[in-house]
Every structure is written in structure tokens, then in C-alpha cells.
Amino acid sequence: MDVSKSGEAPIAPEHDLNRLAAFVEQxxxxxxxxxxxxxxxxxxxxxxxVAGLMREGVSVGVGDRRSEDRTGPRTETPTGLPPGxxxxxxxxxxxxxxxxxxxxxxxxxxxxxxxxxxTSTPEVPPATSEPLKTLPGPPVVEPPKxxxxxxxxxxxxxNEREVGGRRFKLEAGTWIDTAYDQFALLPAVDVRxxxxxxxxxxxxxxxxxxxxxxxxxxxxxxxxxxxxxLPR
Amino acid sequence: MGPTDRPAGHDSARAELLALVRAQVQxxxxxxxxxxxxRVLSFPFLDAAPDRRHGQVSRLVLDDLYLxxxxxxxxxxxxxxxxxxxxxxxxxxxxxxxxGAEAGDLASTVIADLWQRRKIAQFxxxxxxxxxxxxxxxxxxxxxxxxTRLRVAASAxxxxxVDPPASSDVGDDEGRALARLMQQAIGRLEPDEKLLLxxxxxxxxxxxxxxxxxxxxKATLSRRISALRDxxxxxxxxxxxxxxxxxxxxxxxxxxxRARAEFDLAALLGGTRVKGDADGRV
Numbered sequence: 001m002d003v004s005k006s007g008e009a010p011i012a013p014e015h016d017l018n019r020l021a022a023f024v025e026q027x028x029x030x031x032x033x034x035x036x037x038x039x040x041x042x043x044x045x046x047x048x049x050v051a052g053l054m055r056e057g058v059s060v061g062v063g064d065r066r067s068e069d070r071t072g073p074r075t076e077t078p079t080g081l082p083p084g085x086x087x088x089x090x091x092x093x094x095x096x097x098x099x100x101x102x103x104x105x106x107x108x109x110x111x112x113x114x115x116x117x118x119t120s121t122p123e124v125p126p127a128t129s130e131p132l133k134t135l136p137g138p139p140v141v142e143p144p145k146x147x148x149x150x151x152x153x154x155x156x157x158x159n160e161r162e163v164g165g166r167r168f169k170l171e172a173g174t175w176i177d178t179a180y181d182q183f184a185l186l187p188a189v190d191v192r193x194x195x196x197x198x199x200x201x202x203x204x205x206x207x208x209x210x211x212x213x214x215x216x217x218x219x220x221x222x223x224x225x226x227x228x229x230l231p232r
Numbered sequence: 233m234g235p236t237d238r239p240a241g242h243d244s245a246r247a248e249l250l251a252l253v254r255a256q257v258q259x260x261x262x263x264x265x266x267x268x269x270x271r272v273l274s275f276p277f278l279d280a281a282p283d284r285r286h287g288q289v290s291r292l293v294l295d296d297l298y299l300x301x302x303x304x305x306x307x308x309x310x311x312x313x314x315x316x317x318x319x320x321x322x323x324x325x326x327x328x329x330x331x332g333a334e335a336g337d338l339a340s341t342v343i344a345d346l347w348q349r350r351k352i353a354q355f356x357x358x359x360x361x362x363x364x365x366x367x368x369x370x371x372x373x374x375x376x377x378x379x380t381r382l383r384v385a386a387s388a389x390x391x392x393x394v395d396p397p398a399s400s401d402v403g404d405d406e407g408r409a410l411a412r413l414m415q416q417a418i419g420r421l422e423p424d425e426k427l428l429l430x431x432x433x434x435x436x437x438x439x440x441x442x443x444x445x446x447x448x449x450k451a452t453l454s455r456r457i458s459a460l461r462d463x464x465x466x467x468x469x470x471x472x473x474x475x476x477x478x479x480x481x482x483x484x485x486x487x488x489x490r491a492r493a494e495f496d497l498a499a500l501l502g503g504t505r506v507k508g509d510a511d512g513r514v
Contacts, residue, residue: 017367018277021359024367026444027291029284033447041423041430045374051435052370053363054445056328172451 015046024053164209166219174216180225191228200226241282246273249289256294261302261310268298275356297357303346304353311347318365319343325366329373338376342369410468413475417467425460432457 022028023036040047154162159170168175191197201208207226210219215230249269259265272292279285302310326339345351355364428446431437439450446453
């Protein structure tokens with residue numbers, strides 16, 4: 001039995017907050033873990049509870065808190081949270097973004113629209129023959145292999161460069177524009193071949209300096225995300 | 233339950249649990265270690281199989297459970313400790329979801345439920361007390377929000393009956409056809425695949441946050457998401473071709489290419505927000 005959603009009646013076991021909290025703290029055995037995953041895939045309410053806890057940075061360590069719980073009034077942080085807890089500050093922007101996150105299929109449309117430089121760019125295949133590509137997806141995380149940076153770029157640190165006044169950080173082998181926000185819902189162009197790169201640079205020459213960073217670069221330029229993932 | 237009604241192995245399980253209690257709990261209220269052990273063994277979620285039950289018991293947060301059960305028994309000292317340890321958190325956490333007086337009302341309601349109505353007895357020690365309290369606050373905050381606006385559907389709607397969101401820039405027919413195919417493709421996903429997309433796109437959880445929950449590394453999750461998106465796209469093309477032949481797929485392609493074939497992924501995945509009863513009852 002658990003606190004009901006209406007505050008009165010018991011709720012079904014699958015919505016049990018004890019189990020959801022245990023799931024968040026990874027205290028379930030594999031069988032029950034799987035059961036909860038299956039439930040969460042279909043229950044928006046419970047999903048919101050779990051996600052709400054995760055966004056706030058649970059789980060909280062138990063053992064390190066036990067003693068202080070018993071020792072009288074504690075000094076509180078400015079936010080009202082007891083010290084030592086790991087509940088993070090929530091970023092308020094997720095709500096509108098999550099509500100409107102979209103899956104855009106067919107990067108071909110965008111490449112076709114943006115790269116539509118009719119006769120001078122034969123390397124760009126016509127949109128109808130392009131395989132459908134997805135637009136903004138999760139950042140690709142790969143084992144970090146720092147690509148050699150062009151001497152013309154400003155080296156700020158081993159994992160940080162500045163090009164044309166833009167700062168880039170090396171994350172998982174890709175130089176990522178610090179202005180890039182994967183949840184900003186900007187249109188994106190994926191560039192994976194040399195032909196696509198050349199066609200794009202012909203149309204947007206301002207992107208060229210950024211390619212000096214290496215074959216894997218994500219840069220935001222004039223409201224569009226350009227993700228270069230070129231063969232070495 | 234009398235001694236003769238006890239299942240086999242009860243005594244050894246009790247002895248084992250008592251040892252755990254004595255090792256992990258500082259007995260500081262009127263609630264005894266023996267009573268705590270007996271109450272734990274009466275929890276319905278415990279498995280009858282000794283091995284599984286042993287695992288479940290070993291994962292309990294016994295000290296937090298001890299505090300909660302002592303509070304439920306009306307122990308004043310226990311309530312004082314609970315107040316010191318958790319009231320500020322409840323108020324603060326409520327303010328993450330609601331603002332001003334509403335947040336204060338929510339915190340007061342939670343505290344009143346726990347204290348006066350002894351809802352704290354529902355805590356089973358399967359997590360830390362604080363995480364459980366966070367879950368209680370979160371759910372009650374969602375209910376409070378639901379009472380004034382559209383509520384989140386309790387379960388995934390029948391994908392066949394949901395009117396799929398159409399693209400804003402493609403023709404209505406093309407957009408809806410595309411959305412429906414995408415919906416069907418999503419319907420074929422395994423629960424863990426669907427949950428991954430929902431956590432990421434609907435709830436906006438980061439790879440960092442999802443990794444421990446879903447038991448995979450950030451890199452693995454990233455690859456899975458990319459692969460899922462690719463698979464959805466390919467499935468849509470395949471289904472379009474299967475339904476209407478290559479020409480059907482071809483006829484959709486311009487819609488995709490013109491594109492802006494944007495889909496509210498959260499809605500398509502089952503997080504559709506629909507009108508429902510105000511109390512958020514499932």
C-alpha cells in the first residue's frame with residue numbers, strides 16, 4: 001500500500017512509491033527491475049515521479065546521513081537543504097523543451113534546403129535519393145581521442161580550443177561548440193562525407209575555420225547546428 | 233500469525249534479520265529490534281523463496297525504516313528526529329515543483345498526511361526515507377498540477393486510437409500518414425527501448441542521469457538512442473513501402489524531404505497528455 005494519487009485510496013502495487021524509490025536507488029533485483037522498466041514504459045505518471053527524482057539528483061547516500069539525522073538541528077544551506085546532500089538544482093529550461101522535443105526525420109530535407117546550390121554542387125545527391133537522416137540526436141559519446149588541432153587555433157588547454165572567437169571543448173573525441181545545447185531544438189545538418197563537407201563549405205564558407213579542429217566538430221552557426229563526423 | 237502458522241524457515245529468517253537490525257540500527261526509540269524484525273517479515277513484497285527474500289532484506293534501509301515505524305507508532309522522540317531530518321527537505325522539495333503559497337500548501341499537506349494520518353507507515357525501507365519522501369512530494373505535486381490542467385495519462389493510450397500529431401509544414405494527409413507509421417514503429421519497440429527514448433525526449437533526462445537507472449554506460453545509451461532513431465526511420469520507410477509499394481514510400485519522401493516532418497516524440501511514445509479526471513486517479 002502506498003500514498004494514493006488522490007490522497008485516499010490505496011493504489012495498485014505497480015504504482016508503489018516504495019518500489020519506484022527503490023528503482024531510483026537501484027535496490028531492486030534484476031527481475032523486479034525489469035518489471036518496473038516495463039511499467040514505466042507505459043505509465044506516464046510513474047515515469048514523471050522517477051524522472052523528477054532523477055532530475056533532482058537522487059539518490060541520496062544513506063549511511064553518511066544517518067548520524068547527522070540524530071544529532072539535533074542542523075545548519076541549513078541557503079536553499080534549505082541540509083548540508084552534504086546531493087540534490088542538485090534543477091534547470092528550469094527542461095520543461096518547455098521536453099514538452100516540445102521533436103523527432104525530425106529526414107535530415108535530407110534540411111541538407112537539400114540548405115545545400116541547394118543547384119548545378120555547382122553535384123556532389124550533393126538529390127534529396128530524394130538521400131537516405132533519411134535524423135536531426136538533433138544525443139551527442140555521440142566515444143572513447144576520447146584528441147584530434148590534432150590546427151596550429152592556427154588558439155589552444156586554451158588540452159581539451160579546449162578557441163576558433164574565430166568561439167570556444168570548443170573536446171568531449172568524447174568531438175570538438176563541441178560551447179554554445180551548443182542539444183535541447184535547444186535548433187535545426188541541424190549532419191555532414192559525414194568529404195563531398196558533403198565540400199558542398200557545405202562552398203555554401204557556408206564561414207564554417208571552414210572550424211574544420212581545422214579536426215574531423216569531428218559540432219558547431220552552432222547562425223542558428224543552425226552543423227555536426228561534422230568525417231572519416232579521418 | 234501464530235507459531236504454527238509460520239512458513240518454513242521463518243525462525244532462521246527472523247534470526248538473520250535480527251542480526252542485521254542490530255548491526256545497522258541504533259535502537260533509540262521504544263520500538264524494539266524484535267518488533268522491527270517481525271514487521272519487516274510481514275511485508276507483503278518479501279518473496280517466499282529464501283534466497284530472494286534474503287536479497288530483498290539485505291537491501292533494506294533498516295535505520296530509516298526504524299525511524300519511520302517508530303513515527304508511525306506515535307513516538308514523540310522519533311517525530312522530533314523526523315522533523316529535524318526531513319521537514320526542511322519536504323518544504324524545499326515542494327518548492328521545486330510549485331511556487332509560493334502552493335508550495336507551502338503542498339509541503340503542509342505532505343507533512344499532515346505523514347504525521348497526522350500516519351501515512352509514514354507506508355514506508356517500507358526499500359529505499360532511503362528521503363528518496364521515498366521525494367517520490368511522495370513529486371506525486372502529490374503532480375496531482376496538484378493535474379487538478380488545474382490537463383493531466384498526464386496514467387498509461388499509454390491505444391496507439392491505434394490516438395490521433396497522431398501531424399507535421400506543420402507538410403500536407404495534412406502526408407504528415408498524418410507519416411506520423412501514423414512512426415507511431416506503429418514506436419509501438420514495436422521493446423519496453424526498455426521505449427523507456428530510454430521517453431526518459432531522454434519526454435523527460436529530458438541526461439545520459440548521466442539515465443546511465444545508472446538503465447544499467448548502461450553513457451556511451452552505450454548514446455549509441456542505443458542513435459540506433460533507435462535510425463531504426464525508427466528505416467521502419468517507417470519499410471512500412472510505407474509494404475503498405476503501398478515503392479510508390480507509397482516515394483510519395484512520402486517528398487513530405488519527409490520538404491520536411492519539417494516533426495513529431496512530438498513524447499506523444500507518439502505514449503506520454504500523450506489527455507483530459508482526465510481531476511484527482512489524477514489511475
